[in-house]
Amino acid sequence: MDKLGKKRILLKIGSNVLTKETNHISRGKIEDIACQIAELKDDYEFVIVTSGAIAVAKQFVQLESNGKEINVKQALASIGQPHLMRIYQESFRELGLLASQCLLSYSDFKKEESRTNIKNTIDVLVENSYIPIINENDTVATDEIKFGDNDKLSALTAALLNVDLLIIATNTNGIYTKESIDSDTVKTIRETSDIQLLRDQIQQSVSLHGTGGMSTKIEASEIAQNAKIETWIVNGLNDNFIVNAMHNKSKFTKITVK
Numbered sequence: 001m002d003k004l005g006k007k008r009i010l011l012k013i014g015s016n017v018l019t020k021e022t023n024h025i026s027r028g029k030i031e032d033i034a035c036q037i038a039e040l041k042d043d044y045e046f047v048i049v050t051s052g053a054i055a056v057a058k059q060f061v062q063l064e065s066n067g068k069e070i071n072v073k074q075a076l077a078s079i080g081q082p083h084l085m086r087i088y089q090e091s092f093r094e095l096g097l098l099a100s101q102c103l104l105s106y107s108d109f110k111k112e113e114s115r116t117n118i119k120n121t122i123d124v125l126v127e128n129s130y131i132p133i134i135n136e137n138d139t140v141a142t143d144e145i146k147f148g149d150n151d152k153l154s155a156l157t158a159a160l161l162n163v164d165l166l167i168i169a170t171n172t173n174g175i176y177t178k179e180s181i182d183s184d185t186v187k188t189i190r191e192t193s194d195i196q197l198l199r200d201q202i203q204q205s206v207s208l209h210g211t212g213g214m215s216t217k218i219e220a221s222e223i224a225q226n227a228k229i230e231t232w233i234v235n236g237l238n239d240n241f242i243v244n245a246m247h248n249k250s251k252f253t254k255i256t257v258k
């Protein structure tokens with residue numbers, strides 16, 4: 001909680017949410033996020049970790065390769081990131097919200113000086129009513145674009161900033177039981193602190209634009225849990241998904257602190 005008594009939320013938005021599972025970034029989804037932040041801004045302050053740079057670049061670039069090589073992904077991210085930020089800036093400005101950009105890499109979290117600088121910069125931004133919009137610095141990233149993804153980055157940032165809640169917005173109603181996926185009648189695990197139970201439910205699928213699937217979200221929730229932060233995995237495809245989760249009007253997975 002900050003000096004004004006506001007709770008701080010780290011909101012991670014996956015590529016599939018931002019594209020609404022199409023091949024184009026959805027301005028409507030970013031507007032939906034902006035509307036909710038505007039509605040909640042008297043009680044909550046937001047820090048956003050967003051994916052979508054690679055997905056947005058694919059709108060502008062005709063690829064000769066299949067786009068899976070790491071250098072091609074890095075180049076796509078570099079093309080897409082300014083477009084992504086422009087859409088955030090424009091949509092947020094419409095509602096009087098101020099947005100800023102921070103590009104972070106995993107190695108930054110290992111250096112004490114960088115950790116302090118990240119924390120101090122974000123604190124200054126938030127104190128001045130700017131919403132930090134973070135993405136991984138894909139140009140310098142190596143394994144991360146291939147193996148990890150923004151789920152872990154969001155948890156490391158949540159822990160560093162000591163936020164009150166981590167919300168991971170993806171394209172499912174949270175984590176489903178394996179049994180229910182196998183029988184085609186998905187059932188959400190509503191609340192647990194048992195990370196191993198969640199790991200046992202994972203299917204090896206990743207969605208259209210996704211990178212790490214559900215396993216990196218569970219890893220993220222474990223990092224958050226160790227930092228005494230609760231994680232909610234919610235369906236960001238639905239309108240008003242943050243507010244609805246807060247009022248228990250949607251099905252999502254709450255990973256509580258032990």
Ligand SMILES: Nc1ncnc2c1ncn2[C@@H]1O[C@H](COP(=O)(O)OP(=O)(O)O)[C@@H](O)[C@H]1O
Nearest residue numbers: 014015016170176203205207210211212213214
């Ligand atoms: N037990 C599970 N419950 C829900 N989704 C699962 C489960 N196991 C694997 N998944 C997969 O994880 C995907 C979400 O992760 P990902 O594709 O990386 O999305 P994002 O872009 O939001 O990070 C789902 O679309 C689904 O295919």
Ligand SMILES: N[C@@H](CCC(=O)OP(=O)(O)O)C(=O)O
Nearest residue numbers: 015051052053054149150211
């Ligand atoms: N930095 C990359 C992130 C890719 C990524 O982590 O995607 P996701 O699994 O949708 O969170 C991008 O902006 O495209």
